Amino acid sequence: MMRGVVVLRLAGLCLLFTLALPIQAAESLLEFDTPEQAEYYTELLGEYRCLKCQNQSLSDSQASLAIDLRREIHERVVAGEPKAAIDDYLVARYGDFVLYRPRFTSATLLLWVGPFVLLAIALAFAVRLARREPQVANDPSGSALDEARELLGESASVEAGSGQPDGPKGDQSDPLR
Amino acid sequence: MLLKLFPLVIFLGIAGFLWKGLSLDPGTLPSPLIDKPAPSISVATLDTESPPFDSAGMLGQVWVLNVWASWCGPCAQEHPQLVALSEVRDIPIVGLNYKDVPEDARLWLNRHGNIFSDVLADEDGDVGLDWGVYGVPETFLIDAEGRVRMKHVGPVLPSDLEQKLLPAIDSLVAS
Numbered sequence: 646m647m648r649g650v651v652v653l654r655l656a657g658l659c660l661l662f663t664l665a666l667p668i669q670a671a672e673s674l675l676e677f678d679t680p681e682q683a684e685y686y687t688e689l690l691g692e693y694r695c696l697k698c699q700n701q702s703l704s705d706s707q708a709s710l711a712i713d714l715r716r717e718i719h720e721r722v723v724a725g726e727p728k729a730a731i732d733d734y735l736v737a738r739y740g741d742f743v744l745y746r747p748r749f750t751s752a753t754l755l756l757w758v759g760p761f762v763l764l765a766i767a768l769a770f771a772v773r774l775a776r777r778e779p780q781v782a783n784d785p786s787g788s789a790l791d792e793a794r795e796l797l798g799e800s801a802s803v804e805a806g807s808g809q810p811d812g813p814k815g816d817q818s819d820p821l822r
Numbered sequence: 823m824l825l826k827l828f829p830l831v832i833f834l835g836i837a838g839f840l841w842k843g844l845s846l847d848p849g850t851l852p853s854p855l856i857d858k859p860a861p862s863i864s865v866a867t868l869d870t871e872s873p874p875f876d877s878a879g880m881l882g883q884v885w886v887l888n889v890w891a892s893w894c895g896p897c898a899q900e901h902p903q904l905v906a907l908s909e910v911r912d913i914p915i916v917g918l919n920y921k922d923v924p925e926d927a928r929l930w931l932n933r934h935g936n937i938f939s940d941v942l943a944d945e946d947g948d949v950g951l952d953w954g955v956y957g958v959p960e961t962f963l964i965d966a967e968g969r970v971r972m973k974h975v976g977p978v979l980p981s982d983l984e985q986k987l988l989p990a991i992d993s994l995v996a997s
Contacts, residue, residue: 714951738954
């Protein structure tokens with residue numbers, strides 16, 4: 646019984662491997678003049694979007710359009726074209742969308758600069774808040790505390806050990822103030 | 823005051839963008855070819871006896887390029903609209919037979935009717951690649967100066983013909 650299960654599992658594994666083989670074989674058909682070219686090619690494929698299946702890069706898509714584009718890129722890599730030329734070729738046909746890393750143009754300005762603008766605004770607010778805080782918290786003379794005590798009609802000496810001064814202090818650290 | 827309004831401003835900004843996003847279709851992609859010179863085509867036609875097609879010969883007239891294939895279901899769905907177009911407007915409709923077997927394409931045309939002025943045989947999809955074709959069917963409108971003026975992705979439905987294609991053709995022919 647157990648043996649039967651193991652054999653079945655092995656058979657299943659073998660089936661999996663045979664299914665995986667054709668894809669491997671198709672990719673290894675590509676020929677390059679140098680290992681650098683092959684590396685460059687693999688690197689490029691990760692930079693371009695498969696247009697048919699938008700959340701995959703060209704390298705891991707089996708859509709027929711992706712296969713065509715891979716063939717085209719392969720030819721250009723073997724011909725020794727730089728990345729900029731291949732970018733231009735693809736963008737002229739399929740638009741900026743094909744690039745995973747969008748170019749810096751007027752249309753993509755907000756995309757590139759936006760996060761830094763938001764960060765700058767956030768920092769400006771953080772600085773403003775940080776500057777305001779010390780005025781309330783660091784009151785070395787304790788005058789605010791004394792004023793509060795006076796208003797409450799209590800004398801500082803009586804309150805020293807009673808724990809009540811915590812009340813006004815607690816108020817002062819209230820962020821709403 | 824400004825500090826207190828700030829979260830509201832941010833909320834309204836984000837809400838505005840999300841609201842806009844609701845009405846956008848992530849499937850539609852603008853073609854970078856719009857208003858640019860159409861990629862030149864020089865390719866054999868399905869009719870082996872006629873000379874190869876050269877897009878330079880189309881200069882001076884408004885024409886339509888329809889990308890189709892016999893293996894494409896929606897192409898059969900849109901074909902009646904192309905037939906209707908050929909009946910109401912006298913402009914060339916060129917068929918780009920994309921990644922197809924010539925024999926299958928001929929059979930398909932016999933069955934559905936051949937209204938194409940030329941049927942280009944693009945067995946490898948090279949012409950399609952130059953035109954930035956994503957899939958079939960796609961329809962391009964080219965003006966008399968040889969610029970791409972419109973691209974329709976997917977089947978041309980009767981409403982697309984009436985509201986999109988015909989008005990665009992008429993305004994190009996008139997100018």
